[in-house]
Amino acid sequence: MPSAPWSTVQLAEFLEVFELLEMLDGVNMTRIAVDRVAAALDAEVVALLIDETVVRCLGFPADAVPVKLLRNAAEVRFSILQVPGIGEVHSVSAAVSTAGCTMVVLRAGNPFDKEEETLVRSMARALGLAMTATDRLTESRMLAERLAERQYLSDRLAQIQKSISHRAPLQEVMDSITQGAAELLSADVVGLRVVGLGEGADAIASLAGYPGEGLAHFRSIPLDQGFSGRAFTEGVLVSTMDFPADAAALGSAPEAFIEAVMAAPVHHDGHIVGVINVASREVGRIFTPPEEEILLRLADHASLAVTDAAAIHALRDSLEGERFKASHDALTALPNRTTVLEMIEYELDHTARGVPLSVLYIDVDRFKLLNDMYGHSFGDRVLIEVASRLRSAVREEDLVGRLAGDEFVVVAPGISAEDAEALAQRVTYQMTQPLVIDGRGTQLSVSVGVAESAAGLSSEELLGNADVAMYRAKTSGRDCVVCYDVQMRDEMFKRADLEQEISLGLKAGEFVPFFQPSMNLETGKVHSLEALVRWNHPTRGLLAPDAFLELAEETGLIVEIDKSVLDESCRQLAGWTRLNPDLTISVNLSVRHFAHPEIVDFVAETLAKYRLHGSRLWLEITESMVMANDAMTLEILRSLRSLGVRFMVDDFGTGYSSLVYLKRYPIGALKIDREFVDGLGSDLEDEAIVTAIIRLADALGHEVIAEGVETAAQQEWLVQSGCIYAQGFLFSKAVSADALEVLLSTAVTVENGFL
Numbered sequence: 219m220p221s222a223p224w225s226t227v228q229l230a231e232f233l234e235v236f237e238l239l240e241m242l243d244g245v246n247m248t249r250i251a252v253d254r255v256a257a258a259l260d261a262e263v264v265a266l267l268i269d270e271t272v273v274r275c276l277g278f279p280a281d282a283v284p285v286k287l288l289r290n291a292a293e294v295r296f297s298i299l300q301v302p303g304i305g306e307v308h309s310v311s312a313a314v315s316t317a318g319c320t321m322v323v324l325r326a327g328n329p330f331d332k333e334e335e336t337l338v339r340s341m342a343r344a345l346g347l348a349m350t351a352t353d354r355l356t357e358s359r360m361l362a363e364r365l366a367e368r369q370y371l372s373d374r375l376a377q378i379q380k381s382i383s384h385r386a387p388l389q390e391v392m393d394s395i396t397q398g399a400a401e402l403l404s405a406d407v408v409g410l411r412v413v414g415l416g417e418g419a420d421a422i423a424s425l426a427g428y429p430g431e432g433l434a435h436f437r438s439i440p441l442d443q444g445f446s447g448r449a450f451t452e453g454v455l456v457s458t459m460d461f462p463a464d465a466a467a468l469g470s471a472p473e474a475f476i477e478a479v480m481a482a483p484v485h486h487d488g489h490i491v492g493v494i495n496v497a498s499r500e501v502g503r504i505f506t507p508p509e510e511e512i513l514l515r516l517a518d519h520a521s522l523a524v525t526d527a528a529a530i531h532a533l534r535d536s537l538e539g540e541r542f543k544a545s546h547d548a549l550t551a552l553p554n555r556t557t558v559l560e561m562i563e564y565e566l567d568h569t570a571r572g573v574p575l576s577v578l579y580i581d582v583d584r585f586k587l588l589n590d591m592y593g594h595s596f597g598d599r600v601l602i603e604v605a606s607r608l609r610s611a612v613r614e615e616d617l618v619g620r621l622a623g624d625e626f627v628v629v630a631p632g633i634s635a636e637d638a639e640a641l642a643q644r645v646t647y648q649m650t651q652p653l654v655i656d657g658r659g660t661q662l663s664v665s666v667g668v669a670e671s672a673a674g675l676s677s678e679e680l681l682g683n684a685d686v687a688m689y690r691a692k693t694s695g696r697d698c699v700v701c702y703d704v705q706m707r708d709e710m711f712k713r714a715d716l717e718q719e720i721s722l723g724l725k726a727g728e729f730v731p732f733f734q735p736s737m738n739l740e741t742g743k744v745h746s747l748e749a750l751v752r753w754n755h756p757t758r759g760l761l762a763p764d765a766f767l768e769l770a771e772e773t774g775l776i777v778e779i780d781k782s783v784l785d786e787s788c789r790q791l792a793g794w795t796r797l798n799p800d801l802t803i804s805v806n807l808s809v810r811h812f813a814h815p816e817i818v819d820f821v822a823e824t825l826a827k828y829r830l831h832g833s834r835l836w837l838e839i840t841e842s843m844v845m846a847n848d849a850m851t852l853e854i855l856r857s858l859r860s861l862g863v864r865f866m867v868d869d870f871g872t873g874y875s876s877l878v879y880l881k882r883y884p885i886g887a888l889k890i891d892r893e894f895v896d897g898l899g900s901d902l903e904d905e906a907i908v909t910a911i912i913r914l915a916d917a918l919g920h921e922v923i924a925e926g927v928e929t930a931a932q933q934e935w936l937v938q939s940g941c942i943y944a945q946g947f948l949f950s951k952a953v954s955a956d957a958l959e960v961l962l963s964t965a966v967t968v969e970n971g972f973l
C-alpha cells in the first residue's frame with residue numbers, strides 16, 4: 219500500500235491539536251498550533267497577525283518582534299526578506315480567517331515549494347475554523363456561567379421572598395438578605411439596618427462577615443453617618459473604590475482594611491427607613507453595574523420585608539388591640555398568667571377522664587443577679603431569648619406562657635408527669651446552649667417544677683403545685699427538674715416564713731458580726747480579724763450562716779445584711795484602736811453589691827463616720843465575682859481602692875481560677891481555702907497546691923492567709939513554706955465582740971491560743 223504524501227501526514231498531525239478543543243483555551247491552542255507549523259515546515263519564524271497586530275510569534279523574543287517586517291510579509295503570498303539575526307529568509311503567508319487574521323512563516327535556506335505552500339494554507343484554514351469554534355465554545359461557557367449566576371440570584375431572591383411571604387420574623391429575613399448579599403457579591407462585610415417600625419428606639423440590624431460583638435456598635439451608628447449615610451440622605455445607590463479617602467472627606471474614621479463600599483436605601487411607605495451596605499477588603503475592587511443592580515434588588519426585597527413586617531404589626535394591633543395586650547405579656551408576646559390559668563381550666567374541664575394534664579413551672583436561675591449586674595435592657599433580651607428557646611423545645615400542642623418576671627410556664631396536655639419530666643429535661647438542655655448578647659457570653663440555666671392534674675384540682679392549685687416543685691428544684695442546686703409531691707408544700711411554707719423572719723430580723727438588728735482572728739505565725743500575735751455574720755434569732759438562738767445565707771442571697775436581702783455587718787464591724791474596729799492601732803478587719807461582700815455603685819458611697823460614709831482609714835478595711839470577694847469581668851465591677855473596685863480599702867480573694871483556687879484577674883483587679887491578698895489546708899502534712903497534692911499559691915502571692919506582692927488551720931502540724935508546715943498568716947480553730951473560733959475585746963486586752967499569742 220503506497221504511503222500517504224508528506225503534506226497529508228503533516229496536516230493530519232497538525233489536526234490532532236484540535237481533537238482536544240474543549241480542553242484548550244484560545245491562547246494555548248494558538249501556541250501549540252504555531253509550534254506544530256514551525257516543526258512541520260522547519261521554519262525559524264511563525265507568526266499570527268490580526269489587523270496588523272502580532273498576537274503570537276515563535277522565533278523572536280517577546281520584546282524584539284519585528285512587527286513591520288511581519289506586516290510586510292503578511293501582505294504578499296511569497297517574498298524574500300532580510301531578517302536581523304537570521305539573514306535572508308523566504309516567507310509564505312496564508313489567511314487564517316475572514317476576520318483579518320493571517321499566518322506568516324519564515325524559513326532560511328530553501329524556498330517554499332508548491333506542496334509546502336498548500337500545507338500552510340490548509341493549516342491556516344484549519345486553525346481559523348478551530349479558533350472560530352473555540353470562540354463560540356468560550357461564548358457558550360460564558361453564557362452558561364451568566365445563566366447560572368442569574369439562576370443563583372433568582373434562587374436566592376426566591377428564598378428571601380418565600381421567607382417574607384411565610385411571615386418569617388423580620389430579623390430572620392434581614393439575616394437572609396445580608397448572607398445572600400455576601401455570597402452574591404463576594405463581599406467581606408454586609409450590613410443592613412432599618413428604623414422607625416414602632417418596635418422601639420433601637421434600629422433592627424443584621425451584620426454578616428463581622429465578629430458578633432460588632433453588631434451592637436453597628437446598630438448604634440446613626441443611619442445618616444459616614445459614606446453609607448449618603449444612601450440614606452440622598453436616597454440613591456452610592457459606590458466607591460477608595461473608601462478610606464471618601465470616609466476621610468466626610469470627616470469619619472474609615473473602617474480598618476475596607477477598600478470598596480456601596481450602599482443602597484431601604485424604603486417603607488414612601489420614606490427611607492434603612493440602608494444596606496456591602497464592603498470589600500480587596501485592593502482595587504470596583505463594584506460593577508450588574509453588582510449594583512443586584513444590591514438594588516436586595517434593597518427592594520429588604521423594603522418589601524420591612525413593609526410586610528409593618529403591615530403585620532399594624533394588623534395585629536388592629537385585630538387584637540386591647541384584648542391582645544390584656545391577655546399577653548408585652549415583652550415576649552407570650553400568654554400572661556390570666557390566659558395561662560384560663561387555658562389550664564379549659565383543659566381540666568374538657569379533657570376526657572383519665573387523660574393527664576401536666577404543667578411545667580420554669581424559673582431562670584440567678585436572673586435577678588444578671589439583671590442587677592448588666593441592666594434591665596440586658597435582662598429583657600435574656601427573657602426574650604428564654605421565651606424563644608421554650609417555643610422551640612416544646613411540642614406544637616403545648617402552651618408557653620410568661621407568669622411574671624423570670625417565671626414561665628408550659629401547659630402540656632395529654633402527658634403524665636413522667637413524660638412531662640422528659641419534656642422538662644429537653645427544656646433545661648435547650649437553655650444551657652451558649653448565649654451571646656451584645657458580645658457578652660452568658661450561661662443560662664433554669665429550675666423546673668412539674669405537676670400533674672388530679673381529680674378535683676383547680677387550675678390555681680395545679681399551677682401552685684408546679685410552683686412548689688420548682689422551688690424544690692432551686693433549693694436542690696438549680697438547673698434541674700423536680701416533680702411535685704405533697705410534702706414539698708410544707709417546705710415551701712417554711713421557706714416563705716424564713717424569708718419573712720429574715721426581713722423582721724434586719725429591722726430588729728438581729729444580724730451581728732462575730733470575729734475570728736488571723737494570727738501572725740512569726741510574731742505569734744493577732745494580725746487581723748474576719749467578720750462573720752451570725753443571726754441572733756429570738757426563738758432559735760444563735761444561727762450560723764448556712765441556716766439563712768442562701769435564701770438571703772437569692773432574695774437580695776443579703777445586701778442589707780452585708781451593710782449591717784460592715785457598719786457594726788467598723789464601729790467595733792474603731793473602738794479597738796486603743797488596744798491595737800494597726801488592727802485590720804475583713805468583711806465579706808455579696809456579688810450583688812457590685813451591680814450598684816452606691817456601695818462606694820456607703821463604704822466611704824461608714825469609714826468617715828467611725829474615723830477609720832480605708833487601709834484598715836479589707837473586703838473579701840470571690841473568684842466568681844471577679845471572673846464576671848464586668849466594667850461596672852472593675853470601676854466599683856477601683857473606686858473603693860481609691861478610698862484605701864483593700865481586697866482579698868476568698869477561697870482562692872476553688873472557683874474559676876483564671877489568673878488574669880489577679881493582674882486586672884486591685885487584689886491585695888489571697889486566702890487559701892480550708893479544703894487544701896486540711897491535707898497539709900499528709901496529702902502531697904494539697905501541699906503542692908498550697909505551695910504554688912504561696913509562691914504566686916509572693917511573686918505578685920500579695921499577702922496570703924491560710925484558712926481552717928486546726929493542727930500544730932499544719933501550722934508548722936505553713937511556717938516552713940513561707941505562709942506567715944493563718945486562721946482557724948487551732949487559734950480561735952469566731953467570737954462575739956465582747957469576748958474578742960477581752961482577748962485583745964490580754965497578751966494573746968499563737969502559743970497560748972484561745973477558743
